[in-house]
Amino acid sequence: MKEHIIITGASKGIGLALAQICIDAGYKVTGTSRNIHTISSENIIPGVHYVNLDLLDLHSISSFCETVPEADILINNAGLSQIGAVEDLRSETVEDLFRINLFGTIQLDSFYARKMRITGRGKILHVSSLAAHTPVPFSSIYAATKAALDAYAFAFRSEMFQFGVFVSNVFFDFVNTSLPQINNDDVTEIYEEQLSASKTKRDKSISDGMSPEYVANQIFKIIGKKSPALYNPIGKRTRRMYFLRRFLPTRLVEYLIRLRYELI
Numbered sequence: 001m002k003e004h005i006i007i008t009g010a011s012k013g014i015g016l017a018l019a020q021i022c023i024d025a026g027y028k029v030t031g032t033s034r035n036i037h038t039i040s041s042e043n044i045i046p047g048v049h050y051v052n053l054d055l056l057d058l059h060s061i062s063s064f065c066e067t068v069p070e071a072d073i074l075i076n077n078a079g080l081s082q083i084g085a086v087e088d089l090r091s092e093t094v095e096d097l098f099r100i101n102l103f104g105t106i107q108l109d110s111f112y113a114r115k116m117r118i119t120g121r122g123k124i125l126h127v128s129s130l131a132a133h134t135p136v137p138f139s140s141i142y143a144a145t146k147a148a149l150d151a152y153a154f155a156f157r158s159e160m161f162q163f164g165v166f167v168s169n170v171f172f173d174f175v176n177t178s179l180p181q182i183n184n185d186d187v188t189e190i191y192e193e194q195l196s197a198s199k200t201k202r203d204k205s206i207s208d209g210m211s212p213e214y215v216a217n218q219i220f221k222i223i224g225k226k227s228p229a230l231y232n233p234i235g236k237r238t239r240r241m242y243f244l245r246r247f248l249p250t251r252l253v254e255y256l257i258r259l260r261y262e263l264i
């Protein structure tokens with residue numbers, strides 16, 4: 001029987017590319033969007049079962065779980081990024097980022113973990129970010145959500161391992177998608193120039209980034225493994241940065257980041 005994969009955020013970017021690969025490989029795929037009627041026609045993949053899911057809305061999450069009660073593989077891909085200085089942050093922005101990137105994901109995991117435990121098999125994957133390991137200025141809350149996702153997965157994995165259910169995270173740096181960044185409404189003047197320089201750098205890195213198809217292919221290989229690892233860096237640059245972060249002194253890493261962001 002075909003395995004059933006749920007991919008959150010399958011309307012564009014990495015989720016869209018992954019849905020296509022999974023359909024081509026013969027999986028049964030459920031893909032989500034906040035509003036499936038707004039998915040552009042060229043992004044609708046024949047064979048994918050589209051269901052609404054808004055991770056900001058608890059009712060939407062429960063209704064999704066009722067509509068799609070079983071899955072063999074859950075890929076928590078939907079996410080949102082952020083740009084802004086901490087002193088300008090509104091608490092609603094912080095809450096929304098945590099709701100989308102972490103809390104909603106945990107609610108989905110919790111529901112499907114129970115199902116997978118009972119059947120004695122399954123895989124749960126989270127799309128994290130290199131930002132969890134090397135957080136950069138003006139994107140602190142995004143980094144915090146992804147770092148929390150990594151710590152959470154570490155612990156959750158051991159709970160599920162005994163039941164034959166694998167919990168894994170993938171992470172990488174820049175991918176050429178339209179991943180939006182929530183902005184602060186007000187920007188304190190002293191940060192204006194730095195934020196604009198930081199946004200220019202980020203936009204350039206995104207447009208020079210890996211293709212969503214490449215990243216989706218790597219994710220597909222990871223979910224195809226019998227026993228996927230906990231943390232899975234994707235792309236040469238990500239692997240290099242991850243390695244350096246673990247072995248270089250933190251002060252040196254901090255210095256290099258400040259140098260890059262001209263904050264010295």
Ligand SMILES: NC(=O)c1ccc[n+]([C@@H]2O[C@H](COP(=O)([O-])OP(=O)(O)OC[C@H]3O[C@@H](n4cnc5c(N)ncnc54)[C@H](OP(=O)(O)O)[C@@H]3O)[C@@H](O)[C@H]2O)c1
Pocket residue numbers: 008009010011012013014015032033034035053054055056076077078079080081100127128129130172173174175176177178179180206209212
């Ligand atoms: N692009 C990068 O450079 C990069 C780097 C590291 C990690 N990542 C991670 O990769 C993942 C995928 O991002 P992407 O780059 O492919 O971005 P993307 O093209 O913007 O796709 C994001 C997906 O998330 C969905 N989404 C947004 N808000 C949502 C909400 N409130 N509830 C449910 N779904 C929501 C969107 O669906 P609708 O708009 O249709 O609702 C969309 O399908 C994210 O977790 C991101 O943090 C990306």
